[in-house]
Amino acid sequence: MDSLQDRASARLAWLRSVLGDPAARLTPASADASFRSYWCTEHDGQSWILMDSPPALEDPAPWLEMGARLAAAALHVPAVHARDLQQGFLLIEDLGDHLYLPALNAGSVDALYGDAMEAWLRMQRDVDIGGQPNTPLHGDAGFADR
Secondary structure, three states, X not given: OOOHHHHHHHHHHHHHHHHOOOOOOOEEEEOOOOOOEEEEEEEOOEEEEEEEXXXXXXXXXXXXXXXXXXXXXXXXXXXXXXXXXXXXXXXXXXXXXXXXXXXXXXXXXXXXXXXXXXXXXXXXXXXXXXXXXXXXXXXXXXXXXX
């Protein structure tokens, strides 16, 4: 694609085709520290996120692979409703914007932190990391032995 406008037009056309809704609209959902961008849409009473990963700059396949690994460990990841890897578009479940911090209080802290710690433990214990690059959490990160 030659311009940001071409990308925006392709993104919207793909969304409308996938949803079968010629009036579908996109609004910015959040920023990313990569070349990905995220867009929110509403359709039939449900909120969706369109992830735009320009294929020449940001391959979405590793994101999908990691999501499958996390889901296999019974962790909640966004469900993928539609994908077009050639264009770099994914339509995924919107997990919402409810944050723990505003919900924390004396009555909720044990349950919320318990859920978070259980997810963290499950991630450490049950996620298949075979074939993944080494990271400080998963092996030698290039640090010299001391």
